[in-house]
Amino acid sequence: MQTIEQISNLRGEINLWRQQGLKIAFVPTMGNLHKGHIALVEKAKLAADKVVASIFVNPMQFGANEDIGNYPRTMAADQEKLLTAGCDLLFTPTPAIIYPKGLDQQSYVEVPNVSQHYCGESRPGHFRGVTTVVCKLFNLVQPDIACFGLKDYQQVQVIQTMVEDLSMPIEIIAVETVREASGLALSSRNNYLNKEEKNIAPALSQNLKWLAQAIRGNDDFVGLAQKAASNINMAGMKTDYIHICHARTLQPANKDDKKLVILAAAHCGKARLIDNLQVTLA
Known part of the structure; x- marks a missing residue:
């Protein structure tokens, strides 16, 4: 498994795969991976020739009262899990790479209606941050398939709507929630x-x-x-x-x-x- 930080290197590898006619699946994450994330990678592996995962703790989707600094970061352990699951490439950009102009100057993508209630109401701006970064990652990776967990059901519907509305040639595969024996959804x-x-x-x-x-x-x-x-x-x-x-x-x-x-x-x-x-x- 390759670990790549720079956009130019990512695009270079993707271009090589495209020239070979390979099908690419993508699993975007914020890291601190558990069995639910690995289930996405395993599903992606079954659906495509190459699997790209990303780890990026996205500052745009965190609210003013949500401490992004405390979000758990476990890169070494995450890399080991992805390698074992058969991931081919891990993209690990920094905020400066994803948002070179800073958040205040960044163009954004917003999905109306389906994003406005529930988590959208409880966490204002959250889904705008999600759709903006996912749209950018989709543009960078240009996958045929992207896998998302149904534990974040509203997020799946928001992403699916964005893909449909913006005519993105990407199949969204929703993967069932992985739970502990107690029934608690893994998170x-x-x-x-x-x-x-x-x-x-x-x-x-x-x-x-x-x-x-x-x-x-x-x-x-x-x-x-x-x-x-x-x-x-x-x-x-x-x-x-x-x-x-x-x-x-x-x-x-x-x-x-x-x-x-x-x-x-x-x-x-x-x-x-x-x-x-x-x-x-x-």
């Missing part, structure tokens, strides 16, 4: 949980499962979501939001919708955890 932010909080945190996924069953016999979606939020709070967490939505548009679900997704976020100690569950009604 780099789980590192912030202490032992007690680690025991509390599975209440988020447990209440998503409860809600998924409850809505099969009750179309009071708002009332049921409020009950689930109360249950999460009683477990020792603090609910940010929990909503039952149309699975593609992410608009509030109505009783005639059949393909739904439950989106949720909650604070557990210092960690803000997100999770979701897709539901298909008969």
